[in-house]
Amino acid sequence: MIYRMMALNIDGSVVNENGKIAKETKEAIEYVQNKGVQVTLVTSRNFASARKVAKALKIEGPIITHGGSYIAAERDRPIYVNKIPENITYEITQFLEGFSSQVQLSHEKQSIVGKASNQSKMTSTLSWERDSRFLYSKQYVNVVSEHLLENPLAVPKISVLLEHREDVWDIIAALKGMYEEVDAIPTSDHTIDIVPKGVSKLRGLMYLSERLGIKKDQIVMVGAGIDDVDAIRCCGLGVAMGEAPPEVKAQADWITRSQDLKGLPYFIMELFRKQHPIPFLKKMNVIRS
Incomplete structure (x- = not known):
């Protein structure tokens, strides 16, 4: 099989728990791009944060962000955007604040973050601050629903x-x-993303690949989280990182090494070193479009 696109989840695949990208990962992604393979990010992160990761990896094309509801190469020129209406955003936020929780509204320009209740701040630090190197504008408020009024x-x-x-x-x-x-x-186990109906990482990836004229079985998807399962299962080659949960690994065609053992660059080099560059394959009529 000839693979023309590689889609990467960010957290747990590209960026480690310290918010860093290994030098070997950058080199491996550049190697794939030099072969003419389209590389994109598929993430639940906001666009601004994900775009900074993309720039660090020299990815210039569209990336799939906000769990699939915002696809763009440049913030002000999205090729797909789907938002939760204002009134429903307010109602859901108010409902969530009835639990011991911390609510965050992710916009393409900034996020609104509520005060953590019942000392859940330590958990929030672990969950939401890992991307500290790639943060975008955040506005902290005491009560998000009151801010929305x-x-x-x-x-x-x-x-x-x-x-x-x-x-x-x-x-x-x-x-x-x-x-x-x-x-x-x-x-x-402790977090939920709420997105517009029908939005998912998989659907965002299918939308982008169709625009680029790339078939589903020509896509490699690498993931590490529960919300990556559908894309891992449905793409041509689904890859799970070594530390991914069992339910993610169960759907993968390939389980690579952990991040500590450079699982992503190891997998990339193993898979793509034998594949000829896409321009050459087109010239030889192996690929016709």
Whole structure:
């Protein structure tokens, strides 16, 4: 099989727990790009943060951000955007604040972050501050819903960090019954992303690949999180990082090494070193478009 696109989740795949990108990872991604393979990021991060990662990797094309609801190469020129309406953003935020939680509204320009309740700040630091090298503008407020009363906002994604893991599935079930306009996606044992109905990493990836004329079976997807499972399962080659949860590994075609053992660059070099450059394959009529 000839692979024409490589899609990468950021956290746990490209960026390590210290917020850094290994030199070997940068070199491996550059190696693939030099072969004419399209490289993109598929992430639940906001666009501004993800774009800084893309620039560090010299990725100039569109990236899939906000869990699939915002796709762009430049912030002010999205090729796809889908947002939760202002009134529903407010209502869901108010509902989430009834739990022991911290709410974050992710906009392409900045995020609004609420005060963590019941001392869940330590967990929030672990979950949301790993990208400290790639932060974008954040506005911290005491109560997000009160802020929205004076500053209504439609957003691509609402994230919530919960102190009690048992609240995750209760909230998902409740939102499913309350709103047809959104989907609630668990991203860890303590976090949920709420996005516009029909939005997902997989659908964002399929939207972008179709625009680029790349077939699903020509895509390699590398992921490490629960929200990467659909894309790992449905692409031509699904790859799970070595430290990915068991349910992610179970859907992968290839389980690479851990980040500490340079799992991403190892996999890239193993897979792509035998593939001829895409321009050469087109010239030889192996690829016709």
